[in-house]
Amino acid sequence: MPFANLLKNIQKHVNLNAEEEAYLLSLFSEKAVDKKEMLLHEGQPCHYFYFVYKGALRSYCLDKQGKESTIMFALQNWWITDMFCFLNDKPAIMFIEALQDSVVLQIHKKSLDNLLLKYPKFEKWFRVLMQNAYTREQLRVIDNLTLSAEEKYDKFLAKYPLIVNEITQKQLASYLGITPEFLSVIRKNKL
Amino acid sequence: MPFANLLKNIQKHVNLNAEEEAYLLSLFSEKAVDKKEMLLHEGQPCHYFYFVYKGALRSYCLDKQGKESTIMFALQNWWITDMFCFLNDKPAIMFIEALQDSVVLQIHKKSLDNLLLKYPKFEKWFRVLMQNAYTREQLRVIDNLTLSAEEKYDKFLAKYPLIVNEITQKQLASYLGITPEFLSVIRKNKL
DNA sequence: GTTATTTATTAATCTACCTTAATTTTTTTT
DNA sequence: AAAAAAAATTAAGGTAGATTAATAAATAAC
Numbered sequence: 513m514p515f516a517n518l519l520k521n522i523q524k525h526v527n528l529n530a531e532e533e534a535y536l537l538s539l540f541s542e543k544a545v546d547k548k549e550m551l552l553h554e555g556q557p558c559h560y561f562y563f564v565y566k567g568a569l570r571s572y573c574l575d576k577q578g579k580e581s582t583i584m585f586a587l588q589n590w591w592i593t594d595m596f597c598f599l600n601d602k603p604a605i606m607f608i609e610a611l612q613d614s615v616v617l618q619i620h621k622k623s624l625d626n627l628l629l630k631y632p633k634f635e636k637w638f639r640v641l642m643q644n645a646y647t648r649e650q651l652r653v654i655d656n657l658t659l660s661a662e663e664k665y666d667k668f669l670a671k672y673p674l675i676v677n678e679i680t681q682k683q684l685a686s687y688l689g690i691t692p693e694f695l696s697v698i699r700k701n702k703l
Numbered sequence: 704m705p706f707a708n709l710l711k712n713i714q715k716h717v718n719l720n721a722e723e724e725a726y727l728l729s730l731f732s733e734k735a736v737d738k739k740e741m742l743l744h745e746g747q748p749c750h751y752f753y754f755v756y757k758g759a760l761r762s763y764c765l766d767k768q769g770k771e772s773t774i775m776f777a778l779q780n781w782w783i784t785d786m787f788c789f790l791n792d793k794p795a796i797m798f799i800e801a802l803q804d805s806v807v808l809q810i811h812k813k814s815l816d817n818l819l820l821k822y823p824k825f826e827k828w829f830r831v832l833m834q835n836a837y838t839r840e841q842l843r844v845i846d847n848l849t850l851s852a853e854e855k856y857d858k859f860l861a862k863y864p865l866i867v868n869e870i871t872q873k874q875l876a877s878y879l880g881i882t883p884e885f886l887s888v889i890r891k892n893k894l
Numbered sequence: 895g896t897t898a899t900t901t902a903t904t905a906a907t908c909t910a911c912c913t914t915a916a917t918t919t920t921t922t923t924t
Numbered sequence: 925a926a927a928a929a930a931a932a933t934t935a936a937g938g939t940a941g942a943t944t945a946a947t948a949a950a951t952a953a954c
């Protein structure tokens with residue numbers, strides 16, 4: 513019942529009657545993504561906003577030297593997209609890949625626009641999502657400015673204990689902004 | 704006419720009738736802040752969201768070693784607060800200080816909550832503010848992960864040419880996450 | 895307009911983290 | 925289950941940027 517989780521997630525913020533609920537769900541479609549498959553590729557249009565029903569995803573971008581930087585990880589019940597490009601109809605600057613065999617529920621940008629126009633009560637839901645995303649990113653900026661590599665690692669473990677099991681050390685290092693070699697040293701020093 | 708700018712800013716996103724406009728404006732009050740005066744102090748309740756009518760502000764936080772990290776600068780027509788603490792009614796983790804003699808228009812958290820309840824059309828305005836703030840912070844995270852100190856400096860100049868005139872080198876360095884000494888070297892190398 | 899404070903400059907030394915590269919372990923593919 | 929590919933470990937050497945400290949310049953306070 514993939515849609516039950518989605519509904520529960522949205523109903524945290526908005527009370528829905530049967531009609532609204534039906535309309536909302538009609539806008540989402542289910543999509544399976546195999547491990548290592550790309551849900552979004554840099555340069556492509558980013559038309560969808562994804563709800564993770566099952567599995568784990570990662571978004572990242574590449575700099576000119578080909579170095580990966582992980583933007584975020586998304587486990588079950590998280591939302592993910594290249595938000596800037598999604599909102600502004602720009603070609604993606606990120607990749608989104610499945611870390612495990614996953615199932616997402618996707619909504620098209622146009623459908624989301626229609627939803628917000630037709631039923632403005634969904635504005636609140638999206639507003640709260642954006643609030644949380646903003647304050648989370650701001651916290652991350654502060655951590656990047658003030659913490660050492662080891663402190664960032666410790667904080668990540670404390671904050672996202674479930675993510676660590678789903679990802680490689682290389683991916684974690686690229687989230688923290690350090691090399692996998694150095695993360696290996698940090699981990700060794702803990703033992 | 705401090706409120707004209709404020710109205711124009713909000714009306715970019717929401718069409719208002721006379722009643723809504725009057726109610727909105729009734730929630731804001733004007734406040735002058737002298738240069739170097741603190742609008743918010745770490746540990747204090749953060750009850751207000753500020754619109755900069757005139758002048759320039761800066762938010763920053765202090766780590767345990769007393770090192771400053773600038774979170775953001777806000778010039779005319781920008782909004783500023785310690786958003787996480789404002790939204791969640793937590794004691795502030797930031798300071799907000801006036802860089803110049805300034806005038807802000809402030810709205811209390813409770814007033815904003817009431818506004819959004821009474822006139823849900825303002826949800827869209829706040830949603831777009833949060834969207835923009837989120838994608839801006841995400842860009843900053845990516846820049847922090849991928850750029851050298853000099854590249855971050857160049858990008859800041861290109862993106863915020865007006866801010867540079869209002870701030871000290873020390874403040875800019877603390878935004879970029881480098882020491883003022885090193886920023887001095889970077890600047891010298893440009894000549 | 896002097897004095898006191900803060901900010902900026904410069905240079906020497908230092909260090910957290912990177913780079914490279916070789917080896918081992920784990921995962922994936924067939 | 926063998927072979928191939930990817931990830932993790934370890935260590936030597938290197939560098940971007942920090943730290944310290946002393947001097948100069950600019951702001952602010954009186």
